[in-house]
Amino acid sequence: MRQGSSFAFVGFRLVWDSIMVFRRLMNTPAGLLLGNSGLSGRKAARLGAALMLAGVLAACQADEFTAGPNKAQQPVSASIKRKMNDLNMSSTSPIMIRIFKEESALEVWKQTRTGKYQLLDEFEICKWSGKLGPKFKEGDRQAPEGFYEITPALMNPNSSYHLAFNLGYPNSYDRSHGRTGSHLMVHGACSSRGCYAMTDEQVQDIYALARDSFKGGQRSFQVQAFPFRMTPENMARHRDSEHMEFWKMLKTGYDHFEITQTPPQISVCEKKYVFDATTLVEGVPFRASAKCPDYQVSPSIATAVASKQRRDNEKYQQLAARFDARDERQKRWEERSNRLAEALGGGEDDTNPAVATAETAAPDVQPAAETATAAVPAEATPAAQRRPGSAVETAFAPQDQSGGSSVGSFFKRWVPFGPKASEEGAGVGPIETEVVPDTKPN
Helix, strand or coil: CECCCCHHHHHHHHHHHHHHHHHHHHHCHHHHHHHHCCCCCHHHHHHHHHHHHHHHHHHHHCCCCCCCCCHHHCCCCHHHHHHHHHCCCCCCCCEEEEEECCCCEEEEEEECCCCCEEEEEEEECCEECCCCCCCCCCCCCCCCCEEEEECHHHEECCCCCCCEEECCCCCHHHHHCCCCCCCCEEECCCCCCCCEECCHHHHHHHHHHHHHHHHCCCCCEEEEEECCCCCHHHHHHCCCCCCHHHHHHHHHHHHHHHHHCCCCCEEEECCEEEECEEECCCCCCCCCCCCCCCEEECHHHHHHHHHHHHHHHHHHHHHHHHHHHHHHHHHHHHHHHHHHHHHHHCCCCCCCHHHHHHHHHHHHHHHHHHHHHHHHHHHHCCHHHCCCCCCCCCCCCCCCCCCCCHHHHHHHHHCCCCHHHHHHCCCCCCCCCCCCCCCCCC
């Protein structure tokens, strides 16, 4: 993923240069004259602090990417040009954009000379607002989800957020559901109130790629905005969401592109999206809120998409069952823990040392069971969920070191771990982590 410039380094250099200028000034005749005229000690320190503060402020302002006065006409960066050459792409060939909220990723796909699209670059979204799910109304600060067509009229070369293009929300699907909102953009300045905000440097390249595609004859480019990558793993993780039916519909469009490597033709009828559909009667249009006319999808595409969805659904069912079993185990653990807490807490005013010892011992054992339980979702969580560069927490189950004491025997009857728990959880796969834990102390 492409990142912004190293502003921290620039700021450091500015502060360092300010210090060096101050030192040189004080060593010159003018500096000595200032020192002899009473500008010494506290006043000299104030002057130095002022110079360093100026450097810091300049470093803060350096966070603004400067592309010159004619920013909307700047060419794409040299690195993007090299990638286009390597991938056999014309600078003016059509583009398509995919956005994934949960992964904070914006992908730019571009047509190669073979006619298929390939991933040109992936940018990390600086900020997006709201949560997973579609936008419903003006002011809810939700970033939209769905399929949007961007025309030259939606490009904004004079944006207050460096450069921008409007997503065209609400589209015909959104309007058919009574959804409202305006000025939903992809823009720079890394500030979002319902938009997808990039850094200025990133949006400079994205805007230039879109502008050049229009120069090559593309009338509009498609933006596909998803809550996450539409894999069986992610669908299973979010299976209880109120938006699941909406996301299943979006996944159909996602699957069409995955199969064809070409942006699908988007239509709306009966208040739902349909993809790569052609009406059987020429000239009969799709109307967002009206009954769908008779249409067909290319048999080769329909067959390939249906096959993919069948495989995905089988995997989804397996993962959903595993996650449900995990949740049930967690629920049973919590119920047993609560019963144990009630049993041990029943004699709260009792000063019996044995009870006090048992209450003290409980926290030493409980984290092992919690860690073992937490390991199950870690095993099933796909790598795509993790933000790039994020740390992976270590999960491991310490060995039981109770030593067969009377207190340990008491807890083995109540706490769901140890030999019995191992037998009950035999169906759970091994704990797998991407980070090796530190060596345990002897």
